[in-house]
Amino acid sequence: MSEEPRIGVFVCHCGLNIAGVIDVEELTEYARTLPNVVCAIRNRYTCADPGQEEIRKAIKEHKLNRVVVAACSPRMHEPTFRRCVAEAGLNPYLFEMANIREFSSWCHPSTPKEATEKAKDIVKMAVAKVRLFRPLKSMEVPVTNKALIIGGGIAGISTALDLADMGFKVYLVERSESIGGHMAQLDKTFPTLDCSICIEGPKMVDVSRHPNIEIISYANVLSVQGFVGNFRVKIRKNPRYIIAENCTGCGECRDVCPIEIPNEWDMNMGVRKAISVPFDQAVPLVYTINMDYCIECYKCVDACGARQAINFDQKPEEIELEVGTIVTATGFDIYVPDDNSLYGYGRYDNVITALELERLILAAGPTGGKVVRASDGKKPKVVIFIQCVGSRDVNKYEYCSGFCCMYSLKHSIQLKEKYKDAVEVYILYMDMRTHFKGYEEFYRRARELGVNFIRGRAVHILENPETKNLTVRAEDMALGEPIELEAELVVLATAAIPTKGTDEMARILSVTRGADGFFMESHPKLKPIDTAVDGVFLAGACQGLKDIPYSVSQGSGAASRAATILSKPTWKIEPIIAMVDPDKCRNTRVKCGICARKCPYGAIKAPEGEPAEVTTAMCHGCGTCVAECPSDAITQMHFTDAQIFAQIRAALEENPEDKILGFLCNWCSYAGADLAGTSRFEYPPNLRAVRVMCSGRVDRDFVMEALRLGAGMVLVAACHLPYDCHYISGNEAMKVRMEALARMLEKLGLSPERFRVEYVSAAEGVKFADLNKEMAEQMKSLGKGKIKAENEKLRPMLEKMLSRKKA
Amino acid sequence: MPMKLLKTETEKELVVKRILHTKNYSLTLDKTLCTGCEICKEICPKEAIEIKTFPKVAGEKLKHPIIDVDEQKCHFCGICSSLCPFGALKVRVDGEHVIPVVKTESFPELIREIDVDTAKCDVQCVECEKACPLELIKVSVRTPDGKEIMDTESIQDKEKLTVIVDVKKELCPCCRVCELKCPYDAIHVKKIFHGTIRINQEKCPSGCQDCLDVCPITGALYLSEDGKVYVNELYCIYCGVCKIVCPEEGALELQRTYIRHTPVHSGAWNKALEKLTSTKELTKELQTKGLTKVRESVGKRLGFGGS
Ligand SMILES: Cc1cc2nc3c(=O)[nH]c(=O)nc-3n(C[C@H](O)[C@H](O)[C@H](O)COP(=O)(O)OP(=O)(O)OC[C@H]3O[C@@H](n4cnc5c(N)ncnc54)[C@H](O)[C@@H]3O)c2cc1C
Numbered sequence A: 001m002s003e004e005p006r007i008g009v010f011v012c013h014c015g016l017n018i019a020g021v022i023d024v025e026e027l028t029e030y031a032r033t034l035p036n037v038v039c040a041i042r043n044r045y046t047c048a049d050p051g052q053e054e055i056r057k058a059i060k061e062h063k064l065n066r067v068v069v070a071a072c073s074p075r076m077h078e079p080t081f082r083r084c085v086a087e088a089g090l091n092p093y094l095f096e097m098a099n100i101r102e103f104s105s106w107c108h109p110s111t112p113k114e115a116t117e118k119a120k121d122i123v124k125m126a127v128a129k130v131r132l133f134r135p136l137k138s139m140e141v142p143v144t145n146k147a148l149i150i151g152g153g154i155a156g157i158s159t160a161l162d163l164a165d166m167g168f169k170v171y172l173v174e175r176s177e178s179i180g181g182h183m184a185q186l187d188k189t190f191p192t193l194d195c196s197i198c199i200e201g202p203k204m205v206d207v208s209r210h211p212n213i214e215i216i217s218y219a220n221v222l223s224v225q226g227f228v229g230n231f232r233v234k235i236r237k238n239p240r241y242i243i244a245e246n247c248t249g250c251g252e253c254r255d256v257c258p259i260e261i262p263n264e265w266d267m268n269m270g271v272r273k274a275i276s277v278p279f280d281q282a283v284p285l286v287y288t289i290n291m292d293y294c295i296e297c298y299k300c301v302d303a304c305g306a307r308q309a310i311n312f313d314q315k316p317e318e319i320e321l322e323v324g325t326i327v328t329a330t331g332f333d334i335y336v337p338d339d340n341s342l343y344g345y346g347r348y349d350n351v352i353t354a355l356e357l358e359r360l361i362l363a364a365g366p367t368g369g370k371v372v373r374a375s376d377g378k379k380p381k382v383v384i385f386i387q388c389v390g391s392r393d394v395n396k397y398e399y400c401s402g403f404c405c406m407y408s409l410k411h412s413i414q415l416k417e418k419y420k421d422a423v424e425v426y427i428l429y430m431d432m433r434t435h436f437k438g439y440e441e442f443y444r445r446a447r448e449l450g451v452n453f454i455r456g457r458a459v460h461i462l463e464n465p466e467t468k469n470l471t472v473r474a475e476d477m478a479l480g481e482p483i484e485l486e487a488e489l490v491v492l493a494t495a496a497i498p499t500k501g502t503d504e505m506a507r508i509l510s511v512t513r514g515a516d517g518f519f520m521e522s523h524p525k526l527k528p529i530d531t532a533v534d535g536v537f538l539a540g541a542c543q544g545l546k547d548i549p550y551s552v553s554q555g556s557g558a559a560s561r562a563a564t565i566l567s568k569p570t571w572k573i574e575p576i577i578a579m580v581d582p583d584k585c586r587n588t589r590v591k592c593g594i595c596a597r598k599c600p601y602g603a604i605k606a607p608e609g610e611p612a613e614v615t616t617a618m619c620h621g622c623g624t625c626v627a628e629c630p631s632d633a634i635t636q637m638h639f640t641d642a643q644i645f646a647q648i649r650a651a652l653e654e655n656p657e658d659k660i661l662g663f664l665c666n667w668c669s670y671a672g673a674d675l676a677g678t679s680r681f682e683y684p685p686n687l688r689a690v691r692v693m694c695s696g697r698v699d700r701d702f703v704m705e706a707l708r709l710g711a712g713m714v715l716v717a718a719c720h721l722p723y724d725c726h727y728i729s730g731n732e733a734m735k736v737r738m739e740a741l742a743r744m745l746e747k748l749g750l751s752p753e754r755f756r757v758e759y760v761s762a763a764e765g766v767k768f769a770d771l772n773k774e775m776a777e778q779m780k781s782l783g784k785g786k787i788k789a790e791n792e793k794l795r796p797m798l799e800k801m802l803s804r805k806k807a
Numbered sequence B: 001m002p003m004k005l006l007k008t009e010t011e012k013e014l015v016v017k018r019i020l021h022t023k024n025y026s027l028t029l030d031k032t033l034c035t036g037c038e039i040c041k042e043i044c045p046k047e048a049i050e051i052k053t054f055p056k057v058a059g060e061k062l063k064h065p066i067i068d069v070d071e072q073k074c075h076f077c078g079i080c081s082s083l084c085p086f087g088a089l090k091v092r093v094d095g096e097h098v099i100p101v102v103k104t105e106s107f108p109e110l111i112r113e114i115d116v117d118t119a120k121c122d123v124q125c126v127e128c129e130k131a132c133p134l135e136l137i138k139v140s141v142r143t144p145d146g147k148e149i150m151d152t153e154s155i156q157d158k159e160k161l162t163v164i165v166d167v168k169k170e171l172c173p174c175c176r177v178c179e180l181k182c183p184y185d186a187i188h189v190k191k192i193f194h195g196t197i198r199i200n201q202e203k204c205p206s207g208c209q210d211c212l213d214v215c216p217i218t219g220a221l222y223l224s225e226d227g228k229v230y231v232n233e234l235y236c237i238y239c240g241v242c243k244i245v246c247p248e249e250g251a252l253e254l255q256r257t258y259i260r261h262t263p264v265h266s267g268a269w270n271k272a273l274e275k276l277t278s279t280k281e282l283t284k285e286l287q288t289k290g291l292t293k294v295r296e297s298v299g300k301r302l303g304f305g306g307s
């Protein structure tokens, strides 16, 4: 290092968020005493303009060449402060954050002294690390200015049209025969009651006519490789047995086809032909033969005649696309409650789901718009809607599905307006959720039309075997007593759930999912459209349930997020990549190539007899290779061994036996810990956390060093196996490595509970807090004496093994 | 209401159903008519039909096999129903009896040609009624004013009486037993299925008469004095139930060569025909029809001929 580090530490009060618990004055004083710190300054809000200005000023005044901000999570404001120091002429990678809010003040509010001590360690660790930082240059990669949108519901349609209008080439991949999604299944839409397909249909047609949009329907995304600006996507087009270019959509084949099949689009309530389109407005208007049902009579071939659009020999076709960004808009499915014996769905003919009612009430539906019972084809005189079937149910789906209150109101209004006094309507609900514009007014309209609202949960439905009428037993919360209602038709507002294949899609895209199973956004408030993967965005119900206006807005939002990348010729990616020191690499001497085998991205080549080499544009910076390399020949920029060792040593300088040294992966566990903080889950303050991008980076040496220094416990926390890892399989490599290490340490006399590998997702704040409580508890019951004794026993062996690491 | 796929079975009937909110489909097997001959199983395009055979009980006649239908696989196309020689299967849509594949001319119907010239009948003759192995014929005698007469002996003016021979045609497999038994040459039947059947006596174990036990047509197979079963091709309808139960590989050979059916243009039929007869017979039929296009596509699939 050419120049002596001159470090400035900026302690943020965050109003009272930090200063309310931590003694910020003491902390600032303490920071001043740390090596190479030339100034330490407090600020009410460091991220606000005056706070940033102070940093810039101090850099000039004190000739700072390193900056530490002790404030919130780097997942929140690292980019902000990097920009700030860059504006003052500093290399942005000479900056480090000390997360004293999510990791201290927010999770230890009732022990301010300990919280302050922990904050001191956190700052000390940051200072120790920042001293060793080197200036880095971010890398630029070229951007392919085309977008892929997965899912052609209203959200995906909105994204596609916006991006195409901006002039970008868009591929819209839809797995069904037609785009349109759920909106194309609906009759009318709340709160204005306009006809759904009448407003969506023209948009669907716009998509098909847009010169910049290519619809790839009846297709599945098989794999995605590459990185922001440069994704390579494999897609399988499934055979329709129709040559799309030749099909005119006339439907003559359908008329002659003998085979009627249940129409999934109609929730299997009506039928379509083995050769058909799911609904008349389908886009693209290309027929499909369902081979599961077709008997190959070839009547359709005759009917199609000279157009020759039918080809029974069609095979699945694989294509490859290159795109710069990907927007996922895969929507939702509804929960089909045939496992719910209380409500008798599937057993009682006259219990249906709301989506089924939607098809019944639709003029183009299987009954021509007549709401009739399956048991006798008669119009029901009393209809009861039951809300929250599966939703808001801790035994099923804990969350609120968001739009069910509104659609049940819609259905009840439609019934009342259609059949007037000939139908009596009841809604059994837990809470009526009618926020957003025009929704509360819609609720009033239903009341005025005479819909009966009963607050309470239905507990049981019984069928009269003769009349097929239904007795609904419920708890009336207003009266506080059980009631019984007799219905001719019961409609269940069933939960909306992640669409089939969401898990697979998450794996293909390396995007994480929340506890509810929907895709996880990068930040719940400030980055609701981004995912943790650069260049991959979310739109519509796949990110969390939302109605049409909200899905459309998010679709447009995703278009603009995607355009921030597509509109640039190149994109900067973080230079936190791995580099091989060819002199140290042993592949020149022996056949090694471990790094090449372990890299989840195939970014390393290790030809026999030559040193391994990293293809920088392909390296995602997980650091797995670094931890795996047996001769320490690989370095990860910004997360070097020396830097992490410095953090470990700083953390364990005092009272190491009382501390849990934790290695947390950035995307899941660190985010989970952040969530524990933001949720204000309190847990004991023993943890000292080292953030790594991926748990795959956690070297055996880190664990051994922590124990050598006397750590009470060591924790390695990662994304859940098998698919949650942000770097495909870094956690897998870590697991193998750590299991072997644990066996060895145990043999050397370490109590097994002192070294733990855990899996915490970004959504598991509770789990993270509980884990800390449990570990602190175990540490207490082991006792300091025992821990010290074990450490004494371990130390000689560990020292021997770490001798090459002596700094 | 979600779609329901149901199966119910009684002693006399097997019914599979697909019930949708707005439409329902059913396939009914009349077990009293089914001989378990496998024709439907062979041609079902969705492999929804299986044959259940019964084990032999010592000292008893072997029970003929029976079919089972998989309610998950049946799509109610009606192919089985249109080709069952015994009329044992019926498809109903919303309660009404239809054969969807026949309606759209996607599949042929069997041609049952049974001509009775009652002018030739003797008023006292009931030979055909007695002869019909499936009890499908009812002979009655009426006066000019339509009154049915039970006791023809007592009637003087026999010339004025008319004989009515009522054949349940839709259940008739056209075995021709009645024709051959008719003393007055009054009834003419054309076979539906043509073919060959042969018992290799050297392979046929003596003492076994399983084929004879299950054959629905009395006289098509008979036990000879040497204790072995022989064939009377005149009566055989080539339904093939004998072949299913025959325990000896190669002892019984049955080959259909031709099926009398209404004319159609249909890939499904070509496939069925091929399965019931042979590829050779199929090409023969295609050639006579001159269906080049269909022939090409079949050829492509089967890897022969074509363009
Ligand atoms: C009964 C009912 C009534 C409703 N009524 C209203 C209403 O009146 N007003 C209102 O505002 N909202 C209403 N909603 C909500 C509305 O349906 C949703 O807001 C909207 O459909 C969300 O759009 P989306 O594009 O996000 O998802 P979806 O409509 O679910 O579309 C997703 C699309 O992605 C496709 N897809 C899924 N997975 C893949 C994959 N792996 N690869 C490729 N393609 C894939 C799907 O086939 C589908 O086409 C109602 C919902 C229900 C259940």
Ligand code: SF4
Residues within 6 Å of the ligand: A253, A256, A257, A258, A259, A274, A275, A289, A293, A294, A295, A296, A297, A298, A299, A300, A301, B106
């Ligand atoms: S070949 Fe298949 S799709 Fe075409 S008409 Fe016949 S059953 Fe229908």
Ligand code: SF4
Residues within 6 Å of the ligand: A577, A578, A598, A599, A600, A601, A602, A603, A604, A614, A618, A619, A620, A621, A622, A623, A624, A625, A626, A636
């Ligand atoms: S293992 Fe991770 S850090 Fe190493 S080269 Fe591959 S992507 Fe980069």
